[in-house]
Every structure is written in C-alpha cells, then in structure tokens.
Amino acid sequence: MNASVVVGVVQCDVVEGDLETNLTRGFQGLMRLSHAGCHLAVLPEMWSCGFDTAHLLDHAKKSPEILTRLRIFAARERMVVAGSLPEVVKGTGVVNTLYVVDIDGEIKGRYRKMHLFTPTGEDDHFEAGETMVVADTSVGKLGLMICYDLRFPELARGLALHGAEILVVSAQWPASRNTHWETLLKARAIENQCYVVGVNRVGRSGSLVHGGNSQVISPLGEVLTHAGGADGEGVASMDAECLTTFRAQLPCLEERRPMCYSRQLIEGV
Numbered sequence: 001m002n003a004s005v006v007v008g009v010v011q012c013d014v015v016e017g018d019l020e021t022n023l024t025r026g027f028q029g030l031m032r033l034s035h036a037g038c039h040l041a042v043l044p045e046m047w048s049c050g051f052d053t054a055h056l057l058d059h060a061k062k063s064p065e066i067l068t069r070l071r072i073f074a075a076r077e078r079m080v081v082a083g084s085l086p087e088v089v090k091g092t093g094v095v096n097t098l099y100v101v102d103i104d105g106e107i108k109g110r111y112r113k114m115h116l117f118t119p120t121g122e123d124d125h126f127e128a129g130e131t132m133v134v135a136d137t138s139v140g141k142l143g144l145m146i147c148y149d150l151r152f153p154e155l156a157r158g159l160a161l162h163g164a165e166i167l168v169v170s171a172q173w174p175a176s177r178n179t180h181w182e183t184l185l186k187a188r189a190i191e192n193q194c195y196v197v198g199v200n201r202v203g204r205s206g207s208l209v210h211g212g213n214s215q216v217i218s219p220l221g222e223v224l225t226h227a228g229g230a231d232g233e234g235v236a237s238m239d240a241e242c243l244t245t246f247r248a249q250l251p252c253l254e255e256r257r258p259m260c261y262s263r264q265l266i267e268g269v
Contacts, residue, residue, distance in 0.1 A: 001140030001165040001240040007040040007195075008033030009214040009234045010083075011227040013203030014172070016050035019062065023048060026083070027073065029233055034077040036235050040139050043083030044201040044214075045147050045172045046096065051205065053125045060086035060094045067099060067107070075105030080137050084146055084170040087112070093127045098144045098170050100135040109135025111144035115152055122148075132158050140165045140240070143194070147171035150184045150198070153191065160192035160253060165243060169198040175211030175229075182213060189217040193247045195238045202231055219246045 010029035015021050026047050033041045048066050049059040063085040074081045080102055087097040089112075096116075100109030112129025116122040132155065135142045143164025149155055150169055159167060167188055173181045181200065189196040195218060202212040214227040216236040224236035247253065 001238070001243060002039070002138075003240050005040055005139045005166075005238045005240075006036070006038045007042070007166075007197055007216055007236055007238055008036060008038035009197065009199045009216070009225070009227055010041060010043045010047075011199065011202060011212050011214040011233065012044065012047075012231050014044060014047055014050040014201045014205075015203075016205060017052035017055060017059075019048055019059070022050070023066065023069075025231075027069075030073060030077075030079075030081060032233055033235065034079055036233070038079055038235060040080045040166075040197075041082070042168055042170060042197050042199040043081070044199050045084040045170045046086065047083050047201070048085055051120075051172070053121075056086055056094050056125055057088065057092065060088045063087055067101075070099070070101050071105040071107070074101040074103060078103045080139050082109070082142065082144075082168050082170065084113075089127060094125065095127050095129055096122075096146055098146050098168070100137060100142055100144065100168075102137050108137050109133050109142060109144055111146070113146040113149065114155065115148045117148040132162065134159055134162045134164050143167045145169045147173060150181075150188065153188070156188045156192050160194055164192075164194060165240075166195045166197060166238065167192065169196065171198065171200045172205075172210055173200045175209045178211045178213055181211070182215070185215060185217050186221045189219055190221045191252075193219045193243065193250070193253060195219060195243065202229060219243050
C-alpha cells in the first residue's frame with residue numbers, strides 16, 4: 001500500500017434502467033473526487049442501471065462501452081476507479097461484476113459477486129461468481145466484495161490472507177438494516193486489520209429505501225469519513241503506517257491456528 005492514499009466514495013441515487021441519468025451522476029461524482037485529489041474512488045453496486053432485472057441482459061451488453069469510458073477517465077485523471085456493473089457471461093447469462101481500473105486505464109480487477117441475495121431473487125437473474133479477487137493496483141492491494149458478501153467473514157478473511165490491504169465493498173444496502181451495514185464494515189476492518197471502503201447508494205427502488213451511510217474505516221475501527229444519508233461524496237486519507245504498525249503490535253493474522261479450526265468438533269467436556 002502506498003504511504004498515503006486519498007480515497008473517495010460516490011454516494012448517489014441509482015435510477016433503475018436509466019443509464020443516462022446514472023452515468024451522469026456517477027461521472028460527475030468521480031470528477032468531484034478527482035478535483036479533491038483522490039487516488040482511489042469507488043462507486044455503488046450496479047451503478048449504471050440498478051436492478052432493472054427485466055432488461056438486465058440489455059444493460060449488461062452496454063457495460064463494455066461504459067467500462068471503456070471508465071478506463072479513459074481513470075487514465076486521464078490518474079485515479080483508480082472501482083464500481084459494479086452487469087457483465088454478460090456464456091452468451092445469455094449475467095453476473096454482477098466489480099471492476100477495478102488503474103491509473104493507466106488498465107483493468108486490474110474483475111470480481112464476480114459470489115453471494116447472491118436470495119430474499120430478493122438475485123439468484124433468479126444472476127449467476128454467482130466462484131473466485132476471490134485481490135487487485136494489485138498503483139495504490140495498493142484491493143480485496144473486492146459486493147454488498148451481501150459483507151455478511152460472510154470467510155471471504156473477507158480469505159482476501160486479507162491473500163494480501164489485501166484495503167477491502168472495497170460496493171453495495172445497494174437497505175436503510176432498514178443500516179445498523180448491520182455499519183457494524184459489519186467495522187468488524188471486517190478490525191478482524192482483518194485492513195482499511196475498509198464501503199460505498200452504498202441512496203434513494204428508493206420500489207418500496208425499498210437505501211440509506212447511503214458510505215464510509216471509510218481504519219484497521220482500528222475508526223470511521224474516517226461518513227457520507228450520511230444524502231447524495232454526495234466522502235473523502236478520507238488512509239495511512240499505510242497505521243496498517244503495518246497495528247498488524248505488528250497485534251499480530252492476529254500471524255497467530256491464527258487453522259489446523260485447530262478444521263478439527264472435528266468434540267462435544268461436551
């Protein structure tokens with residue numbers, strides 16, 4: 001991880017199916033973060049089209065063009081950009097993919113959402129990814145997660161063990177479970193001694209309200225920036241020395257005992 005990384009979150013409403021409005025909001029937010037001196041910027045989950053499942057394949061077919069625009073933007077502004085878009089697989093299938101574009105415009109990470117949120121029928125419209133991704137970028141090593149993935153500590157731990165210094169979580173998390181969002185972001189940071197960048201949308205999708213509350217958490221569990229519940233951006237500075245010093249003082253990752261965790265449980269005394 002670079003000695004000091006300025007990170008920004010783009011917290012905006014995502015209008016289902018309205019690519020023009022969503023792209024305008026997304027790129028305007030990215031530009032404001034570039035003007036703020038950010039080295040890394042993160043967009044919400046499915047930021048181009050939302051969960052417009054009736055037209056999902058059509059939206060996914062437009063993602064390569066959107067990705068090209070992101071690559072041009074990232075190279076021009078010399079900023080790492082991450083955000084989730086629908087991606088076509090196997091011709092007719094669609095996955096929810098978190099892309100990471102580096103300052104040279106090259107794609108350094110492509111993570112397909114592993115845990116689909118079955119209560120809203122994501123598994124009826126998307127195929128699940130099967131591979132963890134740590135993107136090695138100019139700002140550091142980013143462990144990639146999407147929304148519901150946050151509830152699975154095994155994934156975050158796996159990313160940390162594979163070198164992740166910053167966990168990036170792109171989400172559409174409901175306001176009704178905001179306490180879970182904030183608690184889990186802190187937990188993933190503390191238990192894995194990583195920075196966590198959690199980016200959530202705002203606005204309404206049918207009866208579902210999204211609460212925003214995008215934030216950046218330090219390895220010590222400190223909230224470095226909090227975007228509140230409205231459209232806007234948040235900016236924070238991440239310090240590599242904080243991460244390395246804390247890991248040295250409290251070497252939790254080194255003192256794991258995985259051989260014990262895999263043994264058969266012995267009940268009773």
